[in-house]
Amino acid sequence: MKTLTIVLTDGPYISEYAEIACKLADSALEQYQVNIFLYLDAVHIPKKGQTPSFFTSAGELFTGLAEKGAVIRACARCAAARGYIAEEENENGSNCRDYLPGIKISSLYELAEMLKKSDRVISLPR
Amino acid sequence: MKSVFYLLDSAPYGSEKAFGALNAAAVSLAGMRVTLGLYGDGVYLAVAGQESKKLGVPNLSDILYSYGELRVLVHEPSLIERGLFGETFIETLELADEEDFLEEMESFECVVLF
Numbered sequence: 089m090k091t092l093t094i095v096l097t098d099g100p101y102i103s104e105y106a107e108i109a110c111k112l113a114d115s116a117l118e119q120y121q122v123n124i125f126l127y128l129d130a131v132h133i134p135k136k137g138q139t140p141s142f143f144t145s146a147g148e149l150f151t152g153l154a155e156k157g158a159v160i161r162a163c164a165r166c167a168a169a170r171g172y173i174a175e176e177e178n179e180n181g182s183n184c185r186d187y188l189p190g191i192k193i194s195s196l197y198e199l200a201e202m203l204k205k206s207d208r209v210i211s212l213p214r
Numbered sequence: 215m216k217s218v219f220y221l222l223d224s225a226p227y228g229s230e231k232a233f234g235a236l237n238a239a240a241v242s243l244a245g246m247r248v249t250l251g252l253y254g255d256g257v258y259l260a261v262a263g264q265e266s267k268k269l270g271v272p273n274l275s276d277i278l279y280s281y282g283e284l285r286v287l288v289h290e291p292s293l294i295e296r297g298l299f300g301e302t303f304i305e306t307l308e309l310a311d312e313e314d315f316l317e318e319m320e321s322f323e324c325v326v327l328f
Binding site: 211 | 215218230231237241242324325327
């Protein structure tokens, strides 16, 4: 199976990129292994408890993707800078108590590994 | 993929993007052909003599010097448009005109934008 990696650098709601990435990933999952790397402000996307009044919760969209098999990882340095701390993996398949299920904090080296294993890469910066 | 071109078009100290691009390029050096392309406001990163102590952020030119094996390509027309062509640049960087810059980008399997 071919692999698609999506790199995001924006937080949720400030742009449409989180939602666009989610739609792309959802379609791609039918024929690709999908990896998503959350970098810089994108590490906010999987935060628990988002209740936007006028938008779909970006966190819920991404945890749904993880349920469908997408591998979603957040940069550890960016996450720590924003208050998200990596711990032991919990029963929800995350290693951060502030993150939604299935999404983990990992090293930036994982971005390089994802790129190496990819057949296609999409980056969505603002 | 065996090659990645990181394209930075943001100024070095106005946001975390340049720092993020440099770090991403540095970790990709192991096992991949990597070039960091400076375009638009990203070309300010090429200027020598950067001092960031008062900003309380890392000196990004020090990071460039630390990763001498990282190829950094500077878009010459962007330098000219910003009146920077007469400045002194970090020695390890390469300047490229429009055609060469594009040709270099096209030779990579993927482009990651910052």
